[in-house]
Amino acid sequence: MVRTAIGRMTGAVAAAVTLLVGGLVGAASPAAAADGGGFASPASARACLARTGLGRVQGVARGAVCAYLGVPYAAPPTGARRFRPPAPPSPWPGTLAASTAKPGCPQDLSVGSGVGVEDCLYTQIWQPRTGGGRKPVMVFLHGGADELGAANEPDFDGSALAARGDAVVVSVDYRLGLLGWTELGGIDARYAGSGNNGLRDEVAALTWVRQQIAAFGGDPGRVTVFGQSAGAISISAMLAGDHPERLFQHAVVESGPGYLVHTRQYAQDAAAHVLAAGNVTGVAQLAAMSTDQLLQLQQKAQQGVSGPADALFFGPYIDGTLIPGPVVDRIAAGSARRVDVMLGTTENETDYWALFDPRVLDLPLSAYRSFPAVLADRKQQMYQVYAADRPGLPPGRVVNAMLTDQVFRVPTLRMAEAQARWRPTHVYRFDWHVPYVAGLPEAQNLGAMHTEEVPFVLGNLELGAYPRGAATLAAERSQLTALSQDMMDAWAAFARTGSPGWPSYTPAARTTKLWDVPERLRNAPQDNERVLWDDYSFPAWSLEPWAAQG
Template sequence: MITRRDTLMSGLAAATFYSPASAVTAARAPAVRTKSGPVIGLREDSVSVFRGVRYGASTEGRRFQPPSPPAPWRDPVRAVDYGAASPQRGSEANQSEDCLFLNVWTPGADAARRPVMVYVHGGAYSSGSGSDPLYDGTRLARRGDVVVVTLNHRLNVFGYAYLARLAEGFEDSGNAGQLDLILALRWVRDNIAAFGGDPNRVMLFGQSGGGAKIATLMAMPEAAGLFHSAATMSGQQVTASGPINATTRAQVWLKALGLTPERAHEAAEMPAARLLEAAGEADPILAASGLYFGPVLDFRSLPRHPFYPDAAPQSRGVPMIIGNTREETLGFLGNDPKNAGLTWDTLPARLTPSQLRIDITPEAVIAGYRRMHPDWSPDQVLIAATTAGRSWRGAVIEAEARAASGAPAWVYQLNYPGTIESGRRGAFHTADIPLVFDNVAAQGSRTNGPDAQGVADQMADAFIALARNGNPNHPGLPTWERYDLERRQTMLFDARSTMADDPRGDERRFFSAIPYVQPGT
């Protein structure tokens, strides 16, 4: 018997949607039945694309609560536009508390059982979305015959404001954003086969805050078994925010809202814009602007720190890439004219606690670098020291923890330079994103030049290989050895990629004498 729904599904599947901007091919629109209901995508550049697929119900009216699966639907939904991003400060378009959407790129919605690569976006825990042009999965899906997924989830106060110690009914508020990610991964487990993916070969990869979110998931029991390999790019989470510090931050935020702790529950009903405005208050613990909201050691969904005192046992069997870029903080500091043309007299004022994030005097740092690298300029020392002390340190700790426990880890350092807005060149924070996605020509890419595509070929194929085989080695690379504590083997991605033992070892040893505290903790 042919039902009205079957007729509509067939009609929509046969329709052709034309969009010159996206180079949609004149092919039948792909149709997939998810567990919640049917969706209709587009066929673009020999890849089927589904944008704005709902994986969770709206969080409006359920603020600070765990997410819920969506209500099932019967009529096909056109999945052709990106879904809304979480409310946030900044210029991200299309923001809403109804933000639990994901996007799928697949060579074919068939029974091929391809590896699945799920990307978690950066922007710390406060901003961003899965719809950035650099995250477009078309080229990666076509290149590796893989299924690519990007997603949105709750951020900042909506995903991580910890109210559990202040009001009843908000016990999971400090990790709501992480629980969104777990719900998205459950959606992948339950639905990705219909998109041509293999639910038993799911790789998580993410840059900056995305990598930190992945590291946190590796210690969350509810995430166990939902992914089978992982890659973090300049994103670490050695320790989560402690519940007392997280409560202190929440109290500062509530005070800015005009609420006493006893009235914390009223934040669930206030306008979203007001909540974001109050989040701009100075952090009482971290020397940085704005309140920090990130994962909380709540002893519920997150019962331990991700990489302290060791690598979380539940994920030691998950093969992992851990990467960073050689001049990480050039992306943060390099566009400020005050950080160019430094002298040895002006450098100390730029090595502030908010940049180094550890308890050491700038004079000691400068003296150390002048001993290690007497030929370096003050400008070079600024970027190197803030990278080594602030950004790279967590990656080293995670790699060491994995190696100490016998867990497989492959470590990389991006050396290939991009160009930031000021014209300065270096392997800055985010420079590896277009390389891994094979999107060096995409809008927003600053990692280009004559050798960029060659580096992208190497990096994209390494991530694809990890997703497919649990090992990033492929014929286009030198043999990529696993990291161990004796040699600290590291792949240096460049126009001519090479393996190196303990690169920047002098800087690593210098900063290892200073206790490290994860920003946010």
């Protein structure tokens, strides 16, 4: 979620941090388009023609890349396939015209108004037009709380990264919200596991990449999956599966640590809440609803939820099969021993939610009710350490620094430690932010927040969604362009070799790349704060310990 999602954020997601700290306040399928509406005749084919195992695909030249937009990786999850695992796509006759992106998956953006279509399991592919040989492949999974976002958003365009990194870049749509992440096995055993269908879509996309990406110049043996927020949580979940190296060889987890994967009980409780909101007792009732009716049911269900369940309502859960057990435990036991992993966060993750409710920056320590109960006797002591490291900042900003560490940074470092037992692992932190201006309200002086690294990684520098972002970009374009180019180079190097170009992370040194102007390497940054959490065993995401504290 970057510029587009910020402009249309739902209340459920926008309230995330406020809730955590106490709540102060259809497109046709390929087969249907065989009459020519969705296909190009062989006579019209020029450059940018791929020959896959399913049929030819005609892309379009866009500068230094060939863009193939709207290439199906699975059958449409419509009709009898609604709430079912993804099925393989069917071959198509003639040549598939892939010059226009498909709509994203259905998502509820405002009362009674949804966008997207259920026939949405498509990829966007950007292939460099220069150089020979098989190129590394980079598959991007967008964020959006598993209820927002689309691969066709300008923020997620892979052209710049593909051209600069000399890599084939793929962006994926996957089912969102109720359609992709609601566990229906409790009312019909035939739909057991449906609460992970969004994750199954992503696995299906990666399987399709392995099978077909060579037709687009990619190397199926050098696949990197990278994603941010919800996309990163899915990657964390996949790393805990059986033999993730069969899907990808490298993985980048951006602000989505594995502890945010749900427990089975959480998935069952969330599904029960959705079904109760619509008096649903059987899958047939859901199957009979229109897409808009499903989106309205989804919104109704979320409006009735309080606490952090609202912010992380949808997402992958530990089902015992696709995700056999708690993510970090699985990684520590070696589930991803054949995968190179890079992980990172932003310095001020939770400042992001001040874009929607400035009051999150004014929360006193007493409102920090999601603080772990087992650490309650040292809450004040921990606050004092964080405050001493941030002289002059108001209490609310100190609380947000603690919350960033609780939800994002420290869980990410725990995950890095687990993976480092098996394979060199790399850690970064994105520190750049719009410069502070004295005298402005706190909500106008935000730090390096959640999502802010995405425009730099993909090379789509558009900072207008952040306070004073557009003016800062205009004034500092050369420095910020250089920062973006260096980040693209690091991500591409990681995709080629498994190393982004700085030393790996070990519990002894904790070497961390800090992306800022200027860039720098640090061993164990803010380690005096990290160690304060050492006695806390982060659980998989459930209503506990959150619900017990109000």
